Amino acid sequence: MRPLARSRPGDARILAVLVLSRAETETFLDLDALRRAVAVAMADVSAGRASMPERIAAQVEERDGLLATMPAYLPGLGGLGAKLISLFPHNAGGPTPTHQGVVILFDAETGSPLALLDGTSITATRTAAGSALSTELLAPPGATTLAILGTGVQARAHALAVVRTRPFAEVRIAGRSRERAEALADELKTLLPCAVAAVAGYAEASAGADVVCATTHSPDPVVFVSDLAPGAHVTSVGYNLAGREIDSETVAAAVLVVESRAAVLAPPPSGSNDIRVPIEEGLIGPDHIYAEIGELVSGTRPVPAPGERITLYKSVGVAAQDIAAARLVLEQAIAAGAGTRVDL
Numbered sequence: 001m002r003p004l005a006r007s008r009p010g011d012a013r014i015l016a017v018l019v020l021s022r023a024e025t026e027t028f029l030d031l032d033a034l035r036r037a038v039a040v041a042m043a044d045v046s047a048g049r050a051s052m053p054e055r056i057a058a059q060v061e062e063r064d065g066l067l068a069t070m071p072a073y074l075p076g077l078g079g080l081g082a083k084l085i086s087l088f089p090h091n092a093g094g095p096t097p098t099h100q101g102v103v104i105l106f107d108a109e110t111g112s113p114l115a116l117l118d119g120t121s122i123t124a125t126r127t128a129a130g131s132a133l134s135t136e137l138l139a140p141p142g143a144t145t146l147a148i149l150g151t152g153v154q155a156r157a158h159a160l161a162v163v164r165t166r167p168f169a170e171v172r173i174a175g176r177s178r179e180r181a182e183a184l185a186d187e188l189k190t191l192l193p194c195a196v197a198a199v200a201g202y203a204e205a206s207a208g209a210d211v212v213c214a215t216t217h218s219p220d221p222v223v224f225v226s227d228l229a230p231g232a233h234v235t236s237v238g239y240n241l242a243g244r245e246i247d248s249e250t251v252a253a254a255v256l257v258v259e260s261r262a263a264v265l266a267p268p269p270s271g272s273n274d275i276r277v278p279i280e281e282g283l284i285g286p287d288h289i290y291a292e293i294g295e296l297v298s299g300t301r302p303v304p305a306p307g308e309r310i311t312l313y314k315s316v317g318v319a320a321q322d323i324a325a326a327r328l329v330l331e332q333a334i335a336a337g338a339g340t341r342v343d344l
Contacts, residue, residue, distance in 0.1 A: 016341040020333055022118040028332040029121065031161050034129040034325055035136070037077065039297045041324035042133075044076045045260055046294030052320050054262065057269050064089055064241050066269055072319035073108065079327040081105040083119050083319060089217040089240055093177065097153055098217060099123045103326040113344065115330050119322070120153075126325040127317060128157035130293070131235040134257060134313035135211055136165040137296050139233040140306050143210035144169045149202050149222050149245075150215035151175035151184045154237055158213045159188050159196075162235075166211070171196045174205035175216075203227045211235070219243025225250040230308040237315045241269055246312070248278035254312035255290045255304050263316050264289070272316050 020028075044050040050072060057068040071082035085101030092098050101119030106112060135143075143166040148155050151173065159171055171194060175181045181198035188196045199205050206212050206227040214223050214236040223234060223246045234254065238245040251274060258264040264272045265286055278284045293313065295301035304311060333339050 016343055017113050018115040018330070018333065018339040019342050020115065020117045020329065020339045022121050024333065024338050025118040025329055026121045026125075027338070028329040028336075029125045029325065030328070030332075031125070031129065031132070031164060033328060034125060035132050035161070035164075037324040037328050038126060038129045038321050039133055040076050041074050041320040042130075042259060042292070042294035043298045044074050044294070045318065045320050046292040046300070047298060049076065050074050050320055052260075052318060054266055055270055055319065059241075059269055060088070066241070070317075070319035070322060072323045074320055074323055074327075077324055077327050078108050079105065079323040080108040081323045081326055083122070083322040085119055085123060087239065092152060092217050093180070099153070103322055105323070105326050105330055115326070115339070117326050117329060122322055122325045122329070123317070124153045124157040125161070126321040127154060127237050127315060128161035129325070130259065130315055130321055131158055131213055131237060131313060132161040132165050133297075134235055134293055135162050135233060137293070137303050138257065138311040138313065139166055139211050140231055142167070143233070145172070145209045145211070146170070147172045147174070147205040147209035147212045148215065149174055149205060149213065150238070151177065151180040152215065154215035155184060155213075156188070158215055158235070158237075160191065162211065162213060163192055163194065168194050170194060172205040172209065173198045174200070174202050214238055214245045216245050218245050221245055221247040223247060223250055225253050225310070228310055231306060231310070233311045233313070235313045235315070236274060237317075239316065240273070244273040244277055246274040246314070248281055248283050250310065251275065251278045251312065252283045252288070254310040256288055257291050257293055257296065257311065257313045258289055259293055259315055259318045259321075261286070261289055261292060263318050264314060270316070272314055274314055
C-alpha cells in the first residue's frame, strides 16, 4: 500500500494521512477476516519473522493506570505501525472505556505515515478475535455453551466474535452487577443467533460451560478450576496491575497457550499476574506454557486433542494483533473512500 500523498507547487512532498473515526473503524472490522488476519500475525510472531519489541508503559499509580506504547512490523501482512493505549481500570462501569487509544500505520517501504485510526475499537475487537482464534483451535468441537465473565466492552466483543467458531446454543453473562449483566444480555439477544441469559454469578456461568471467556478487571480470581467442566476451554484477557482473574489451580491444571512467551512472562507492568503468581507459588515453571498460538496456527506445535484436560488461552495483548487489525481496516476504508485526509 502506497502513501496517501500529493505535492503542491513550491512545496516538499505533502503527506495526506487518512483519519478514521471510531464509527468508521468499527464499520470495517469484519470479525471473520480479522480472526484470519490475527492468525497470520501470530504465526509471524512465533516464527520470528515479526519485529515486535516489548511494550513500554508510563504508570499512573494513583489511578492504577498506565499509558503503553506498542510498535510492530508484520512482513506477512505488510503492516508497520504502533498503538498508544491507556488502561484505567477504575473507569469500569462508567461512561469512559477502560482502554482508550489510537493506532498509526506507516508505509512499510518508505516509512511515511499513512493513517490514524481509533485504537479503542481495534483493541476490543482484535482481543476478541484472538480469543475466537484460540476457541477455534482448542475448544471442544461440539461446544454449545459459552460463558462470558464481565459486562464491559470486551465482554460484548467476545460474545460477538467467539460464537462464530462453534455451534453455540446458549450464552451466559455474569458480572459484578446483575443489572449490567441483564442489560448486556438484552442487547446480545438481538445480535446473536442463540439463547442469551444473565446469571447470578461467575460460578453459575462457568458451571458446565464448554467455553469460558474471562473479560474482567477483577483484582481477585473469577475463574476457579472447581467450577469448570472437564475439557472446557478458558480464555482470559483481563488485566489488573494488582490482581488476576484466573486462580493458580486452573493455570496449573490447564494446557496453557499464550500469544508470546516473552510478553506473558515480562516483568510488571507488562506480563501476566495470572501466570506470574503460580510461578512464584512454585506450582508451575515457565515451561508450563505449552505453546504460543502462532505455533498452533503454523503447526510447529500440535493442537492438543480434545479430552478431559482444560485448555487455557491467556492474552496480555500484543502489538502484532493491533497492526493486523488496523491494516485490515485501512485497506477496506481506502476501497470504500471512507475517512478524512489530513495534510501533515
